[in-house]
Amino acid sequence: MGTYDRELIATARAMVAPGKGLLAMDESNGTCAKRFEKLGIPVTIERRRTYRELIIGTPNLADYISGAILYDETIRQSSQAGVPLVKMLEAAGMIPGIKLDLGAKDLPGCPGEKVTEGLDGLRERIAEYYQMGARFAKWRAVIAIDASIPSDTCLIVNAHALARYAALCQEGGLVPIVEPEVLIDGDHSIERCYEVTDRTLQVVFAQLRLNRVELDKMILKPSMVLSGESCSEQASVDLVAQMTVRCLRDNVPTSVPGIAFLSGGQSNERATAHLNAIHTQYGSECPWAVTFSYARAIQQPALDHWHGDDANIPEAQRRLYQRAKLNAAASMGQYMP
């Protein structure tokens, strides 16, 4: 038994508790800047803090959200009233999580492909974040699809990094969210997405085993099996649910307690409808808890409404709560569009 075994199992279960999902609010400053700039919101540390406080301060958000993934800047910040944002989360009944990867960088020798960095010094960073109250973590690998990619190089180096990260998290008391995102960008068919996701998950679980990651103390955050964003033929909601569940069943051991999907650029409504169909049509085939860990598909209506203007905060919070509620309903197969 490792030092944190009981705690890790309890945390993983709480993260995917029935009727709840995770809120990803760990956009790096670069990603956050892109989203703010689109709306003309000043890209400042103060606006980011206000926005993150808006999210965490949404009344009763814990009805539907088990935990929130924070970015390094946010986990160190306090509200306008001087309360650390981590304490606000805990007081509201949500588990604080932390993004540990340092972003996807160009993979040498592999044009168009990326490798996620952040392993150096990770043990020490995990210890610091645990002290600050984090109880789970996230690391995102990105896999792009094109006629000739992904390469085995890309799949293997990314899976290896995910597994090294996950093993260090378990040693240090954080439940690792293992996130291999197969990107929606491109005109590929859903069959091609299936093939790439299948291969990605095979390589990821091989590396997790090789690095002695305990599968009952982690959460998988996969992308759904989708038609490429610019593919002329878009798969139906039912086909997405069917192929996603088949791919997961073929690759994810039943010892994994939970799967929490990313939204990956799907529209809000599609991300919710797909999760709902997975439960209504194929729920009996899923041995794991299956829920959401969305960023854009939960936050976007709130961000659009807030628009950087604090007079809009209450309505923005209402919209955030509504998206969380609809996704929580979908996680139980009870979403009604």
Ligand code: 13P
């Ligand atoms: P999206 O739901 O916007 O894809 O974000 C999830 C996430 O955490 C990406 O790493």
